[in-house]
Amino acid sequence: MIAALAVSAVVLQMSCVAGLLGLAILAIALSRSKSATAVIYGATLAICLAALAGSLTWLLGGAAKATELILPIGLPWLGAHFRLDALAAFFLIVVNLGGAAASLYGLGYGHHEPTPYRVLPFFPAFLAGMNLVVLADDAFSYLLCWEFMSLASWALVMAHHREAGNAKAGYVYLVMASFGTLTLLLAFGLLAGAAGDYGFAAIRNAPHSPYVAALVLILMLLGAGSKAGLVPLHVWLPLAHPAAPSHVSALMSGVMTKVAIYGFIRVVFDLLGQPSWPASVIVLFLGSITAVMGILYAMMEKDLKRLLAYSTIENVGIIFVSLGLALAFQANGLKLAAALAFTAALFHVLNHSFFKSLLFFGAGAVLMSTGERDMDKLGGLIHRMPFTSFVVLVGCVAISALPPFNGFVSEWLMFQAVLQSPELPQWALKIMVPAVGAMLALAAALAAACFVKAFGVTFLGRPRSPAAETAGEVDRYSLSAMFILAALCLLAGILPGPVMDALSPVAVEILGGRLPVQAHVPWLTIVPISESRGSYNGLLVMVFITISASLAVYFIHRFASHALRRGPAWGCGFTDPTPLAQYSGASFAQPIRRVFGTMVFHARDHVDMPAPGDTRPARLRIELHDLVWEGMYQPLAGAVGFAADRLNRLQFLTIRRYLSLVFATLVTLLLVLAIWS
Template sequence: MPPAVGLGCVAVLMGVAVLAVILGRSRASTGLVYGLCLIASVVAGANAFLRVAAEEAWATTLPLALPWLGAHFRIDALSAFFLLVVNLGGAAASLYSMGYGRHESAPQRVMPFFPVFLAGMNLVVMADDAFTFLLTWEFMSLTSWALVMAHHHEPENRRAATIYLLMASFGTLCLLLAFGLLAGPDGGYSFAAIRAGQPAPGVAALVLILVLLGAGSKAGLVPLHVWLPLAHPAAPSPVSALMSGVMTKVAIYGFLRIVLDLLGAPAWWWSLLVITLGGITAALGVLYALMQQDLKRLLAYSTVENVGIIFIGIGLALAFRANAMNWAAALALTAALLHVLNHTIFKSLLFFGAGSVLSATGLRDIEQLGGLIHRMPVTSFTFLVGSAAIAALPPLNGFVSEWLTFQAILLSPEIPQWGLKLAIPAVGGLLALAATLAGACFVRAFGITFLGRPRSPAVGAAHEVDRFSLAAMILLAALCLFAGVLPGLLIDFMRPAVLLLTGDVMPHQLGREWLSIVPIAESRSSYNGLLVFVFIALSTSVTVLGIHRLASHALRRGPAWDCGFPSASPVTQYSASSFAQPIRRVFGALVFRARERVEMPAPGDLRPARLQVRLRDLIWELLYAPVADAIWWAADRLNRLQFLTIRRYLSLVFLALISLLLVVAIWT
């Protein structure tokens, strides 16, 4: 396959966007546009797979962008892996959209921007100079903002799009400053030139902080995550899957490319900062998810949690690399990259399931759902697979990457710095807490949404979605099982990318007996997803056979026990709020400043009892609200600048010019 096929697929996606504008509301437009996106994503993903498998890099320069710089593009092992992740998510979303798009209320606002959003993410991963990276990064942000604004008639969606645009602009500004520091006064903007230079320790530390702010805001690190739970519910469901499952991974790619590749050898305290942020993000993300009633908002906060898990792995890799423990860094980075791929698979699956529920019922509030397992059996089964995977239950893929992360944490006693010796076990505790709460979160999400009885008339009229949507969900559910049962294949596949960033790799896994995975040595730890799967399948089959074949004569059917109240209302079922109440009472006072108000009428009073729960978003109230108030205050004070005379405007321009010249003189 030609090495330039990646840029060719990007050109095809750009052409598809033009075609979508031309076709407009034509009946054939949905299948044609999304079908072409599917083909382009499959071809680009296959090209990335071949680049990784062949362990070869490809580079080219196009006569675009700045005249003296050009646009540099390169595919090495790291970018090829992330291209595979991007196009896997893009192909699944395109297949799903071939059915979902027929029910889209504003297709002319989605179809033109969908292919260019895919193109933008591909271009970011292939960019090989600072200017091209920032240009395509902003292009990716603007196209995704347009998709969030697709249903702009709803005020909440406009607010979500505004906050997302502000956070995206803030992130781009931070990355712009970071690249400026890396390029230095000589202005070497190509990645090769930046890689060749070694910034001073103080400059490197400032770059790390700027990249954490810039890439972390796009990825969803706490406290930069505020746009994520607003934008994901506002966007159409396939776009939500792309933003959550794919775009956040492009941000992680940007962080890895700059910090582990361009910035040089890390200092040990870098890892302390990254690991701490990752642990806090994982714990707070899942706690916020447990409190949500909107299904898509719940999934958005769950993305925050999984981004935290990935950053824990990256932070561990930084710690081990700073101490020349490259073999341990390879383990930690493999865990992070594997979770990148796993999260793309199961989070896309879950958003597709949420979109199918929304299409069938028109509802996202899980308190109004229930009983969908009888009306949407395929969607229910695939959503259950995704829920088990994201809850890190074996033998599915989410377990493997989290287990590898814990294996890397267990190596922390070999690190000499006491700060890391204390911090890493603490973060390990946060990771264990997050994994446990994630299980509770998705038991709640699946149980309240799909089990029980319908809580509203719309659920009673629901039916299964179209075959394209089902095909996309079945494909991703199968990948969850494949990646969990045979993770050694994926670990070996990632070796070139891990070697590029750490200088070492995990041992070959395919040669192990029974296809086990052994992170370090057989005597220390091992895991066999295939044997676990066979054991679960056989034990379940034997149990079912025993009950239905051998004990059927002892069973009889009868009405469910109704506690003496026949024909009870569906609202008397266990609800999402009641499920989360114990966890809210444990953590709510600290994290959410939760307040409960109970109104209990006296005996004989026929008024209903009422429970009111008030939760506060402390991050928004303490960080973002004061900043917004300060901006409004400053805007009011600076408003008088609009009414100056020409002479005063010229004076301001002159002072600004002198100030910039002084900055340049001091810099050089």
């Protein structure tokens, strides 16, 4: 009976994928129809909900034995293998929950899309590609589905290709995606070995030498890390996310980066077998650098969607830090600590998909209403878009890791894992893990400051432009999607125990250990290790905050003056009543820029102060540099362009020179073969 249910579960998932691919074809047929937006997004919503229900039921129902489905396509001697296990079920929940929310949001947002025929066919195809990547159980199918996912998302990035900068974003994204696929191809080639066993079951059971394992780890960090946004492979995120439609940006940031993390977990934790502790050092180092650099980049931004894209880099770094901790504990046989770090990583994967999708939806709502992404041209939207302002505030609090919302719980679990580092026997890890914990604390503090800036400059104060003055609330579909995600952020924060218990089958499957059952702890408290090590009760924290805030409001209204007093908004010491005298994004970030800017961004302030008697205005110009782009990618692009210009001459050779070139190449290859043999 259980086996039959498992088979039906994987068949259901593949049927949903087939339905999404069918919708992509239907969208082409309906491309010019007025009803296309409602039909495609409505059907995509229904399919994603069916896939979500199937994977959620499978995971919560005890996570039956993993079952595979073999289709007669792919490599002739292998076929296409698709498999549903606990890890795949969890990431299918992330994918299809994000897809359902984006589809609901698209029912309203899609009517504002100027070129829907460029988006509708690729939206369900993108979701189908992500589902297939998670279900794939052989290297060929995995790479084929990975490339399909990348190309579908590239087409969505290029949907508004005529807008300034979008063509460059699509080009950079395509190059980075191709690079990632190449490194994954090499990684799977090493895993398959000389026997060429590309099935994941064969790879999982085969022995791998330490040298192969180290090389595969590096290749996976390059391949999966480039798609996830690890520094210095992050350059496509701040370009592609703003270029794509907002609900697609939510999928790319909140979901697709998690599919990349799934690929890393599947190979490094599952297929490679028992890890070695030096591998964890590399992952911890890259994760901590990514977390701090990502939020520093976000702090400097004034484009709302670029800020959210850089924030995604920070959260990806946090997840990789937790995965690095899990590798370190697993390598040393500390099963409980490894399960804690691994559960924290998966919990943050889920949480980030909630609040980052919510924030991209909020940015899309602002863009729909005002046509602006520049925060310095917004302001005062809390009076014109009160519902959007409320849910965006929830997202900002959640991503800032403040209780009682979900971001706090997963980051608290990560710090609990950091506190287990004295149990590690290696002195390198004993020293490194607390340093990484300090960098995580710095990233958390900067994230809170960043989203105070994002919400305050965008929604508070006075409007800085006519577009902000005339803004209005968005449609009910968009609001419904945002309110659902805001509610999930709260529920996961005040009831984290059921989420942790639901993640236990994944930890058991991958690590062979799990956290204690949280359902047995009274009062909905979570105790990840033991009560002496730490415990948390989100519901009590929420009750305390609610009562404290209510009492403060009561005493203020009861004992303060009842007179209504109005005065001008504070102008930062200036008496000029213009809204431009308010804090801007750049002025808010100035203290952070002064501390970190010289080292991280080579920041310089250029002041043009006119001489006495000169009536022209004084000007302050801030110069920032992306050192990764300028130091790594620009020289590489220049070298490729230089080589392409030189090689371009080959197409203008005569037939005699072509034949001579072919002959010389043949002789050279024969000499190499003779020397090699």
